[in-house]
Amino acid sequence: MTRLFNDPAEFADEVLEGFVAAHQRWVRRVPGGVVRNTAKTPGQVAVLVGGGSGHYPAFTGLVGQGLAHGAVSGNIFASPSAQQACSVAKAAESGGGVLLLFGNYAGDVLHFGHAAEILNQQGIPTRTFAVTDDVSSAEVDEITKRRGVAGDLTVFKVAAAAAEAGLSLDEVHRVAEHANDRTRSLGVAFSGCTLPGAEAPLFTVPEGKMAVGMGIHGEPGIDEADVPSADGLAELFVRTLLAELPPGITEARGQRAGVILNGLGTVKHEELFVVYRRVAQLLAEAGVEVVDPEVGEFVTSFDLAGASLTLFWLDEELERYWSAPADAPAFRKGSLTPAPPAAEDLADDTVEQSVPEASEQSRAAAATVLAALEATRKVVDGNAEELGRIDAVAGDGDHGIGMQRGAVAAVDAAREAQRLGAGAGTLLALAGDAWADRAGGTSGALWGLLLRAVANTLGDNDEPTGATVSEGVAAGLESVLRVGGAQPGDKTMVDVLAPFAEALATGIGESRGLAEAWGRAAETADVAATATADLVPKIGRARPLAEKSVGTPDAGAVSLALIVGAVHGVLAERKGV
Numbered sequence: 003m004t005r006l007f008n009d010p011a012e013f014a015d016e017v018l019e020g021f022v023a024a025h026q027r028w029v030r031r032v033p034g035g036v037v038r039n040t041a042k043t044p045g046q047v048a049v050l051v052g053g054g055s056g057h058y059p060a061f062t063g064l065v066g067q068g069l070a071h072g073a074v075s076g077n078i079f080a081s082p083s084a085q086q087a088c089s090v091a092k093a094a095e096s097g098g099g100v101l102l103l104f105g106n107y108a109g110d111v112l113h114f115g116h117a118a119e120i121l122n123q124q125g126i127p128t129r130t131f132a133v134t135d136d137v138s139s140a141e142v143d144e145i146t147k148r149r150g151v152a153g154d155l156t157v158f159k160v161a162a163a164a165a166e167a168g169l170s171l172d173e174v175h176r177v178a179e180h181a182n183d184r185t186r187s188l189g190v191a192f193s194g195c196t197l198p199g200a201e202a203p204l205f206t207v208p209e210g211k212m213a214v215g216m217g218i219h220g221e222p223g224i225d226e227a228d229v230p231s232a233d234g235l236a237e238l239f240v241r242t243l244l245a246e247l248p249p250g251i252t253e254a255r256g257q258r259a260g261v262i263l264n265g266l267g268t269v270k271h272e273e274l275f276v277v278y279r280r281v282a283q284l285l286a287e288a289g290v291e292v293v294d295p296e297v298g299e300f301v302t303s304f305d306l307a308g309a310s311l312t313l314f315w316l317d318e319e320l321e322r323y324w325s326a327p328a329d330a331p332a333f334r335k336g337s338l339t340p341a342p343p344a345a346e347d348l349a350d351d352t353v354e355q356s357v358p359e360a361s362e363q364s365r366a367a368a369a370t371v372l373a374a375l376e377a378t379r380k381v382v383d384g385n386a387e388e389l390g391r392i393d394a395v396a397g398d399g400d401h402g403i404g405m406q407r408g409a410v411a412a413v414d415a416a417r418e419a420q421r422l423g424a425g426a427g428t429l430l431a432l433a434g435d436a437w438a439d440r441a442g443g444t445s446g447a448l449w450g451l452l453l454r455a456v457a458n459t460l461g462d463n464d465e466p467t468g469a470t471v472s473e474g475v476a477a478g479l480e481s482v483l484r485v486g487g488a489q490p491g492d493k494t495m496v497d498v499l500a501p502f503a504e505a506l507a508t509g510i511g512e513s514r515g516l517a518e519a520w521g522r523a524a525e526t527a528d529v530a531a532t533a534t535a536d537l538v539p540k541i542g543r544a545r546p547l548a549e550k551s552v553g554t555p556d557a558g559a560v561s562l563a564l565i566v567g568a569v570h571g572v573l574a575e576r577k578g579v
């Protein structure tokens with residue numbers, strides 16, 4: 003239960019403000035996150051870490067000499083946006099390129115991937131890497147689908163030390179990949195976390211039971227077991243992790259390993275030490291030499307009562323970087339010569355907004371697009387709680403909040419665009435960009451793409467017709483499929499978008515007016531959203547909890563159906579775009 007907050011919607015921002023105020027020796031705030039507050043080393047690769055808030059000290063507490071050069075910080079349990087990542091990268095980079103590191107979550111992969119594309123286009127060589135250390139989230143033959151949990155720290159730490167040692171961007175990326183190949187984690191929880199302002203935890207664990215196979219977003223565990231003693235937990239952790247040695251290591255005996263016993267939120271350090279006592283004994287019995295163990299909080303899941311163990315199988319190179327000194331607000335090791343404070347002021351790259359010329363018809367159509375966005379916001383507001391509830395069944399319960407943030411930002415941006423005289427295409431494009439930027443998360447990235455695609459087809463010259471709108475929706479579907487990588491049947495918003503796009507095209511092909519064709523397609527969308535309840539998720543946050551999700555529709559599919567239904571109301575009233 004979180005007791006100390008003001009407006010829950012402002013929580014993540016206020017955390018960042020207070021964190022920076024308390025740690026000015028290490029960090030300063032920039033739009034989208036924080037960067038080191040020490041002088042840059044020209045030509046050094048900038049290692050940026052990032053993800054949602056609610057995981058402190060990941061990610062901002064890991065910024066400092068020998069560790070990250072900057073952290074990109076999203077809303078609670080939602081990935082930051084590509085725009086945020088670009089802003090932090092530009093403030094942190096010093097000519098050696100940028101490596102973006104994050105846990106393997108759909109939203110992070112989409113937004114950081116998009117940021118890398120933008121930065122590369124702008125001449126800043128950038129690569130990305132997603133950490134996949136959680137053994138419970140997929141079998142070893144699908145290892146690339148695993149989540150990133152406390153093993154984030156091993157990958158961040160060695161990549162940053164490699165950058166500090168002067169390695170090139172490709173080499174630092176190789177070191178990160180190698181560290182990830184040799185990192186394995188398992189987590190457990192005794193009770194779920196409760197987001198600020200929420201009345202109930204995201205999941206509960208029956209009395210006397212423990213959830214096994216924890217993520218870091220309040221997803222329920224993969225399995226349940228009786229609560230063990232501290233020694234029993236150490237035995238479960240060590241036995242499970244020794245059963246999956248990474249490729250190239252045939253037996254544990256004789257190996258050297260970094261170890262992280264991580265508190266996930268409300269487990270006391272003292273309890274962790276009692277568990278660690280037995281972990282150390284068991285590893286010694288197995289013939290594993292422990293190097294620089296860490297016991298404490300490194301990657302948390304808000305106020306989750308739980309813990310995880312990470313084993314990091316070292317070789318000479320990884321051990322050198324794992325043991326290298328570091329000095330960040332929440333992670334210190336060895337001793338470092340302090341770098342001088344940052345000298346330069348960060349350039350203010352805010353650009354005065356302007357919009358391209360638009361025809362009168364397109365400006366008139368922009369009013370309908372704005373009305374459609376306002377209807378979107380209203381229907382999302384009215385259903386936010388229910389969308390969160392659906393999302394919490396097998397996800398992290400933030401779908402309603404994320405969609406609300408996106409829709410509010412889209413309406414604000416659209417109103418401003420209208421004030422500047424934008425045509426329908428530009429108004430919708432700016433709304434889509436604002437949605438992606440403010441919402442973050444998977445759905446933020448996908449809604450940003452979808453609105454952009456429709457916007458590009460509408461343009462600012464011609465009066466939009468049923469055919470152009472239908473083409474735009476088809477282009478949006480294509481973008482979502484290409485970037486998100488989901489297929490129909492995977493239990494995502496695609497299971498509504500694809501039949502909606504098809505039904506709309508059919509209606510327009512039968513020479514129905516836009517409002518009528520859209521209305522029929524919205525009915526198809528509604529049926530398709532309900533039908534996702536029967537599907538087993540194959541992608542995204544819900545996949546590791548596939549069976550739990552059956553019987554509940556997909557949150558993103560439901561929100562899409564609600565929105566196209568609400569937009570139909572606007573079209574029917576206005577008889578067109």
Ligand SMILES: Nc1ncnc2c1ncn2[C@@H]1O[C@H](COP(=O)(O)OP(=O)(O)O)[C@@H](O)[C@H]1O
Binds near residue numbers: 402
């Ligand atoms: N790869 C994907 N392609 C299309 N839609 C996806 C994909 N992954 C997830 N989704 C959709 O995103 C929705 C979740 O959005 P959101 O709450 O923003 O997710 P998260 O909290 O995981 O970032 C899911 O219900 C699903 O409809």
Ligand SMILES: O=C(COP(=O)(O)O)[C@@H](O)CO
Binds near residue numbers: 052057078105219
């Ligand atoms: O939640 C996070 C990112 O994943 P999404 O897919 O956006 O939910 C974040 O907390 C971890 O990086």
